[in-house]
Amino acid sequence: MSVTTGPTGQTNLNSLKIVGIALFLALCVAAAFWFSDYHLFQLTLVVVYAIAILGLSIVTGFNGQISLGHGAFYAIGAYTTAILMDRYEVPYWATLPASALVCAIFGFLIGLPALRLGGLYLALTTFALAVAVPQLLKHKLIEDYTGGVQGIVILKPDPPFGLKISPDQWIYLFTLGVACVLFLLAWNLVRGRIGRAMMAIRDQSLAAEAMGINIAMLKTRTFAVSAMYTGIAGSLGAIVVQFVAPDSFSLFVSVYFFVGLVVGGVASLPGAIFGAIFIEFVPNVADQLSKAAPGAVYGILLILMMFAAPGGVVGVIRLLWRRATGAKRAATTLTDGRVGSTPARVGAISADGDFAGATVGPKQKVAGPLH
Amino acid sequence: MGGDAETAEKPGSKREAGAMRSELDVAEIAPAIHHGNADALMSVRDVVVRFGGVLAVGGVSFDVGRRQICGLIGPNGAGKTTLFNCISGIYKYNEGDILFEGKSIHGTPRHRMAGLGIGRTFQNVALFKTLSVRDNILVGAFHLGRSGFIANALRPPSVAREGALAEGQMRDLLELMDLTAVAHLPAGGLPFGWQKRVELARALIGQPKLLLLDEPAGGLNHGEVSELEGLLRRIREHFELSILLVEHHMNLVMRVSDKVVALEFGRKIADGTPEQVRNEPEVIRAYLGDQEEDAHAA
Numbered sequence: 001m002s003v004t005t006g007p008t009g010q011t012n013l014n015s016l017k018i019v020g021i022a023l024f025l026a027l028c029v030a031a032a033f034w035f036s037d038y039h040l041f042q043l044t045l046v047v048v049y050a051i052a053i054l055g056l057s058i059v060t061g062f063n064g065q066i067s068l069g070h071g072a073f074y075a076i077g078a079y080t081t082a083i084l085m086d087r088y089e090v091p092y093w094a095t096l097p098a099s100a101l102v103c104a105i106f107g108f109l110i111g112l113p114a115l116r117l118g119g120l121y122l123a124l125t126t127f128a129l130a131v132a133v134p135q136l137l138k139h140k141l142i143e144d145y146t147g148g149v150q151g152i153v154i155l156k157p158d159p160p161f162g163l164k165i166s167p168d169q170w171i172y173l174f175t176l177g178v179a180c181v182l183f184l185l186a187w188n189l190v191r192g193r194i195g196r197a198m199m200a201i202r203d204q205s206l207a208a209e210a211m212g213i214n215i216a217m218l219k220t221r222t223f224a225v226s227a228m229y230t231g232i233a234g235s236l237g238a239i240v241v242q243f244v245a246p247d248s249f250s251l252f253v254s255v256y257f258f259v260g261l262v263v264g265g266v267a268s269l270p271g272a273i274f275g276a277i278f279i280e281f282v283p284n285v286a287d288q289l290s291k292a293a294p295g296a297v298y299g300i301l302l303i304l305m306m307f308a309a310p311g312g313v314v315g316v317i318r319l320l321w322r323r324a325t326g327a328k329r330a331a332t333t334l335t336d337g338r339v340g341s342t343p344a345r346v347g348a349i350s351a352d353g354d355f356a357g358a359t360v361g362p363k364q365k366v367a368g369p370l371h
Numbered sequence: 372m373g374g375d376a377e378t379a380e381k382p383g384s385k386r387e388a389g390a391m392r393s394e395l396d397v398a399e400i401a402p403a404i405h406h407g408n409a410d411a412l413m414s415v416r417d418v419v420v421r422f423g424g425v426l427a428v429g430g431v432s433f434d435v436g437r438r439q440i441c442g443l444i445g446p447n448g449a450g451k452t453t454l455f456n457c458i459s460g461i462y463k464y465n466e467g468d469i470l471f472e473g474k475s476i477h478g479t480p481r482h483r484m485a486g487l488g489i490g491r492t493f494q495n496v497a498l499f500k501t502l503s504v505r506d507n508i509l510v511g512a513f514h515l516g517r518s519g520f521i522a523n524a525l526r527p528p529s530v531a532r533e534g535a536l537a538e539g540q541m542r543d544l545l546e547l548m549d550l551t552a553v554a555h556l557p558a559g560g561l562p563f564g565w566q567k568r569v570e571l572a573r574a575l576i577g578q579p580k581l582l583l584l585d586e587p588a589g590g591l592n593h594g595e596v597s598e599l600e601g602l603l604r605r606i607r608e609h610f611e612l613s614i615l616l617v618e619h620h621m622n623l624v625m626r627v628s629d630k631v632v633a634l635e636f637g638r639k640i641a642d643g644t645p646e647q648v649r650n651e652p653e654v655i656r657a658y659l660g661d662q663e664e665d666a667h668a669a
Contacts, residue, residue: 185524188526192523193518193534193537196510196513204498208499210459210491211514212483212485213514
């Protein structure tokens, strides 16, 4: 295994990556003591959105099921936490498993019929969900719990164990810790048997079925896991913002998650982080560029982004990485592969994944070990 | 009846097998299957398939024995692919039955076929295009695994072991199929002939008892077809499985098959050793008549 980065979003760790991730985490922790409370609040939201987009990435990126309604699960998670804290005085951290369970069940039940429709119909079904949920939250029947249009105000948690940090610092570090665990679990999931099955369904469902994958079941469970991730993000979001109200969970939440997913890079775990940075900060940038029409600026930035980086931020990083390491890998392929050619030629192949060149055509195989 | 053909085939394949074993201990890939009994692995019994009013398969019966390569031939529209799709669970047959190891496969969900021991490849190659070659092959081992979502996310040692086992088999197959050099590349970018080998490896890692090959020679050039021929013999030799081969390429079918079943207009017109089928007047008329060169060459 000389090459560790697959084009599939699956990666095996090598020492360089471990160092990179450790450095990144150290920076994230240091940020808690670097930024002002307001900027820390923004950063906390980035982490929250990263978890939400990660959830969407699992179902849309890895499993190929387009969801335009993940804002609904974000809302359900947020309300679960708010209601538990407000009415039942459950500690904030204990609401997370509850909200994970609630959202997973919702995701499973919604996924059960919706995923059988598949494709564009699933997109519409989830879209309908995103449209319906904010209004359902205002409904009179559950007003006692949800606070109706007023919403629910919740209290900012204090740092535990008498830690001498501000509540903002604590909630940032807490969110970061939860995110680390969730990213680790997601990474385990997508690189294993189940993750491969998710991607197999996305790429070629008929063949996936012939390999023994129960497509309906796997898709439904994937949707449940995805809803659970986004729901946990909703819970954290509620704790960070200290307030939930139906109007905070408009259709735009779903759309922004989707934007973040695509901008960051679908079917990529780090992509969720880049996407979260985009949806948190780019509206501010647009606002600064034009007070009159920030929406138009945002739109233009988005379009430019799609032209400059059609594979998302992660796509660009992978491309640059391959360019930087292309020569080295080409040499490895040459010596390992016995599919002889000049290094430059093989380099071109590994960069594009394209075998159009005659140099490694099937005939070359005659020299292979089987003959 | 496949017996004579099998013995006739033996010397050549044994020699190749010896050469292979020195490179790779294939016993690890597939545990030995007891094949002492003479019962057929799969029996097609009077199968009828209709699409609306059109009779696609009209009462076809034949057996595939254990460790037998059975070629299924016939002109276009003879019902080969329809029958193939019935055996792989894609179509439902209207009458008759298909028995696999003595049990009817009627109504078995498609995703259970791999678990029964029926593996397949696809006519125009159906790989997971964006996945690497190694991941494509690993998906083929899906039905052998047990770990679910929670176990995969937590990744306890048992799951890591399960993964390592599949990866070991995957690496052996990469070697056998001469794919090690391209293991990390997306399968969709490989040349067609290579993709076909990835598909074979993906089917083999699932340890099928019956391997269904839908036109494996389609789209291959002359040299690749003769490589495929050797590959099929080696596969049968090492993996102790039966192969049902739906194929247009007469030379290939006649050379590798232990028995050949010929269809025309949804009915069986011949069933026997390649020699018998080749000399069957019905077959010559229906199928080989318009391919004189092929018939002579074979």
